[in-house]
Amino acid sequence: MTTVTRATEDVLALEELLRRMWQIRAFELRAMALFEENLIRGSVHPYVGMEAIAVGVCAALGLNDYITSTHRGHGHCIAKGLDLKLMMAEIIGREDGYCRGRGGSMHITAMDKGMLGADAIVAGSSALAVGAAHGLRLRGSDGIVVCFFGDGAANQGVLHEACNLAAVLRAPVVFVCENNEWAISTPAAASTRIADIAERAAGYGFPGVVTDGNDVLGVRDVTAEAAARARSGGGPTLIEAKSYRVTPHSAATKTDLRPPEELDAWRARDPILRFSRRLAEEHGVAPARLEQIEEQSRRDVEEAVEFALASPRPAPEAALEDVYAPAEWLTPGRLA
Amino acid sequence: MSEALNEALHEEMDRDAGVLVIGEDIAQMGGLFQVTKGLLDRFGPQRVIDAPISEAAQAGAGVGAALVGCRPVVELQIADFVSLVMDQVVNHAGKWRYMSGGRVTVPFVLRGAVSSGIGMAAQHSQTLESWFVHAPGLVVVMPSTPYDAKGLLKAAIRDDNPVVFLEKRLLYSRPGPVPEGEYTVPLGVADVKREGGDVTVATYAAGVQLSLQAARQLAHDGVEVEVVDLRTLKPLDAETLVTSVRKTGRLVVVTEAARAGSFASEVVARVCDEAFGALRAAPVRVTARDTPIPYSAPLERAVMPQVDDVVAGVNAALERVAVEGVSA
Numbered sequence: 001m002t003t004v005t006r007a008t009e010d011v012l013a014l015e016e017l018l019r020r021m022w023q024i025r026a027f028e029l030r031a032m033a034l035f036e037e038n039l040i041r042g043s044v045h046p047y048v049g050m051e052a053i054a055v056g057v058c059a060a061l062g063l064n065d066y067i068t069s070t071h072r073g074h075g076h077c078i079a080k081g082l083d084l085k086l087m088m089a090e091i092i093g094r095e096d097g098y099c100r101g102r103g104g105s106m107h108i109t110a111m112d113k114g115m116l117g118a119d120a121i122v123a124g125s126s127a128l129a130v131g132a133a134h135g136l137r138l139r140g141s142d143g144i145v146v147c148f149f150g151d152g153a154a155n156q157g158v159l160h161e162a163c164n165l166a167a168v169l170r171a172p173v174v175f176v177c178e179n180n181e182w183a184i185s186t187p188a189a190a191s192t193r194i195a196d197i198a199e200r201a202a203g204y205g206f207p208g209v210v211t212d213g214n215d216v217l218g219v220r221d222v223t224a225e226a227a228a229r230a231r232s233g234g235g236p237t238l239i240e241a242k243s244y245r246v247t248p249h250s251a252a253t254k255t256d257l258r259p260p261e262e263l264d265a266w267r268a269r270d271p272i273l274r275f276s277r278r279l280a281e282e283h284g285v286a287p288a289r290l291e292q293i294e295e296q297s298r299r300d301v302e303e304a305v306e307f308a309l310a311s312p313r314p315a316p317e318a319a320l321e322d323v324y325a326p327a328e329w330l331t332p333g334r335l336a
Numbered sequence: 337m338s339e340a341l342n343e344a345l346h347e348e349m350d351r352d353a354g355v356l357v358i359g360e361d362i363a364q365m366g367g368l369f370q371v372t373k374g375l376l377d378r379f380g381p382q383r384v385i386d387a388p389i390s391e392a393a394q395a396g397a398g399v400g401a402a403l404v405g406c407r408p409v410v411e412l413q414i415a416d417f418v419s420l421v422m423d424q425v426v427n428h429a430g431k432w433r434y435m436s437g438g439r440v441t442v443p444f445v446l447r448g449a450v451s452s453g454i455g456m457a458a459q460h461s462q463t464l465e466s467w468f469v470h471a472p473g474l475v476v477v478m479p480s481t482p483y484d485a486k487g488l489l490k491a492a493i494r495d496d497n498p499v500v501f502l503e504k505r506l507l508y509s510r511p512g513p514v515p516e517g518e519y520t521v522p523l524g525v526a527d528v529k530r531e532g533g534d535v536t537v538a539t540y541a542a543g544v545q546l547s548l549q550a551a552r553q554l555a556h557d558g559v560e561v562e563v564v565d566l567r568t569l570k571p572l573d574a575e576t577l578v579t580s581v582r583k584t585g586r587l588v589v590v591t592e593a594a595r596a597g598s599f600a601s602e603v604v605a606r607v608c609d610e611a612f613g614a615l616r617a618a619p620v621r622v623t624a625r626d627t628p629i630p631y632s633a634p635l636e637r638a639v640m641p642q643v644d645d646v647v648a649g650v651n652a653a654l655e656r657v658a659v660e661g662v663s664a
Contacts, residue, residue: 066404068400097437098436098437099435099436099437099439100438101437102434102435102436102437103435103436103437107435107436109432109435109436109437109440110439111403111439111440116400116403116404117403117432117435117436119428121423121427121428124396124427124428125396125400125428126396127393127394127396127397127400127424128396128397128399128400128424128428129400130393130397131396131397131398131399131402131403131408132400132401132404133400134382134397134400135354135356135400135401135403135406136404137382138353138354138356138383138401138406139354139404139405139406158392158393161388161390161392161393161396162393162396162397164390164393165387165390165397168387168388169385321438322437323433323473324433324473325433325438325441325443325496325497326496327495327523328522328523329522329523329525329568329571330571
């Protein structure tokens with residue numbers, strides 16, 4: 001791979017990373033507010049504090065590459081270039097949403113953007129990512145698949161199976177563990193006896209890397225290396241991005257057992273503010289420009305909310321559509 | 337039947353370079369029951385994959401490959417291992433299209449060998465199709481003859497939906513005519529395996545052989561049994577089923593699955609929904625008992641339905657006798 005050095009960084013590309021991170025932040029805070037206003041059903045799982053992971057990872061991916069996501073998936077979607085309007089319409093349950101209101105917050109899918117789907121079964125999409133990666137190779141694509149999962153998912157059985165199968169197949173897949181320290185109320189330290197989940201990669205015979213999940217460029221660079229390895233037939237990599245979710249597990253979760261001082265410490269390491277400072281100090285981006293990016297991101301999200309609220313609610317009859325793909329045997333009323 | 341299935345795989349892999357098979361011991365060995373014999377030599381290790389023993393990963397990988405345009409066929413060595421892949425099949429294969437608002441298709445086939453009747457005991461002998469019938473988004477197929485097995489598997493591979501395809505192991509060695517040329521058997525279409533005007537016996541997989549034997553016995557008694565092989569359980573060909581029941585007025589459903597919540601119950605309910613007025617007697621279910629499958633031969637025979645049970649079920653439907661354990 002070619003390691004991008006600071007001196008050769010394209011400032012416009014860096015500003016784009018910042019913009020994506022602010023969009024995620026604004027989107028999540030707005031979604032939480034919409035939940036409080038009862039405009040969102042069920043729940044939303046905000047990605048606040050973890051924006052650098054999704055944006056850094058997706059910055060290293062190309063148009064032929066795919067991702068799988070989790071219940072906490074909005075950040076992955078935005079980082080992969082999905083449309084905020086269609087996302088918000090989906091989350092509010094409207095016809096113009098990515099999934100026509102069938103999936104909601106936890107199941108956004110957009111194949112045209114390389115988004116294989118968000119999966120609300122913890123670790124559920126890990127095997128799917130391996131198969132998609134193998135399938136892409138079989139079909140002659142140079143695409144790879146990134147599988148996002150959390151520290152909580154790290155102890156699920158299917159992830160073990162998926163990692164091992166990926167290794168055996170040398171599948172072009174990158175496993176990205178977003179270690180945000182807490183699985184709802186259970187700290188990662190209470191769920192495993194190892195300090196770094198990345199250590200487990202050794203057990204599968206592929207590299208494991210720990211990276212600072214609040215450093216967007218660091219995440220981008222380790223992902224670029226892993227992606228190049230996958231693409232060239234070198235097999236999988238496990239990246240563990242250490243970060244923290246600053247917001248509660250979900251908008252509907254009212255109990256938060258995390259110590260306030262821990263939250264404060266992580267807020268001080270905010271990935272967006274940190275990257276903003278770096279852009280100002282190392283790349284000469286003016287404060288006014290940084291503010292403008294933040295402001296514009298908020299406006300983008302407001303436009304998405306307006307679009308979503310103006311979108312029609314799905315017709316009740318549509319609930320019976322798309323259970324099956326078109327087939328000869330699928331005559332109307334047949335499955336009623 | 338295993339040869340017929342093998343032909344189906346060869347033909348479909350020839351026809352479509354996106355078809356791949358994945359499972360345990362399926363490549364080098366050709367599968368425990370030789371259903372995938374010869375595929376590795378012909379199609380290579382990228383398309384014929386000997387996977388580690390990790391059924392959930394195999395099934396999940398199948399779903400992922402399907403999402404990017406392949407047509408995976410995942411082989412479960414023993415159908416009981418569906419318990420290990422349930423999340424991948426029910427929460428992923430069956431729902432991905434719906435959850436995405438119809439944006440994706442999941443052309444995925446999960447094959448598994450139902451191994452009852454040969455002393456494989458409780459963890460290798462279950463007949464679990466009703467679990468999948470209950471999960472929206474799946475197609476469920478259980479063939480009874482080599483001809484049907486080949487044609488249905490080809491249709492299943494070409495279908496854009498996830499298909500659970502369960503094969504009774506005792507039928508693998510069973511011979512039967514299979515034509516030389518290309519054909520498929522459409523999904524969702526039942527087949528009347530024997531015509532008769534007195535009682536409809538609706539069944540599938542190994543239940544078809546049981547029912548045909550029972551029908552031959554009953555014919556000596558002057559009872560003409562119509563055996564309807566459902567072949568596809570979901571979607572159910574209610575039209576063929578109901579047409580038969582309207583003719584005979586009597587229904588017996590035969591399945592090797594345990595009784596409570598079985599597909600037999602669904603068939604009875606469907607007939608009651610659509611043709612209650614045509615029934616001249618209470619429908620009868622002939623099923624396995626609600627026990628795990630025991631090992632020892634007399635014990636296994638005691639809980640699995642036998643030809644005599646089908647005969648007794650037909651007699652009950654004819655109200656000629658009240659039979660303990662098979663009355664409705």
